[in-house]
Amino acid sequence: MRIRLNGRTWETEARTVAALLEELRAQGALDAASDTVATAVNGAFTPQADRPTQTLSEGDAVEIVSPRQGG
């Protein structure tokens, strides 16, 4: 399945947000712990508790963000 992940096209077998995070970690593509990232799907916030049930479909836009310096 092809999704948009942080603005980039990404191939994944994951069917939920939680599974996507696990898959990315297994691939070495994401090191951040689950409690130091936040997620959104198609512009809507996906709370940590909802990640196991938030399903993904072809073409979905997923955002994974983490703390950064700011002003």
Next chain:
Amino acid sequence: MTQNHREGAALPPDDDGGTLDPRQASDPPTAAASNTRAMDNGPQDDPVTLYGVELRSRLLLGTARYPSPAHLEDAVAASGAEILTVSLRREAIGLAAQSEGEATGFWRLLRSSGARLLPNTAGCFTAQEAITTAQMAREVFGVDWIKLEVIGGEDTLHPEVFGLVEAATALTAEGFKVFPYTTADLSVAERLLEAGCEVLMPWGAPIGTARGLADPYALRMMRAAFPETPLIVDAGIGRPSHGRRRWSSEWTPFC
């Protein structure tokens, strides 16, 4: 008209009344707050209350563009700032090894600083983007304070005030304590207060211009119109003297 608006408020004087006070700190703040009490030693010596939290320091310290994490850590300790502004960024998927050390170190520094965190919604161009970013920030940082930015243009980075009011209304309903980055427009300010904001963050000048206070009369108009509302002049501060500017005793300084 809101209860925050002082009916029949006198207009501020035409002259800017600004002087420099060498007793004040020489380092430029990212932003600094003022409330309405004018003290002999200047309001910078006075605690300020933001959303029920009394703060001894009026310095809000940005965390970006330091030469190293050690410089940031030293700046936090030396400044005595009780509020640090922070942000969110997209994870560099596939480049995690490059970014992880930096992100983890930054997170540790924030948690060990003991300072209160003020996440922002920088880079958001619509109300919905800002709302989603605020929700993500609340989960990651564990705070309900949010510096709300809805930007109207990539070049000017001016506040998109219609989206700002929309987002402020939605976020306040969700329990956020909103710090809206806005212009000095009084009608917009009134709408933000009606939305539930207890703090306003008018710009001094457009972001990155370093012009100082481009329209001090407009800021004093805000001070006069909303005498009980903490105002934090947020953008366009370029020199220490911009941050140290004082006003005549009738008007509360923006430091």
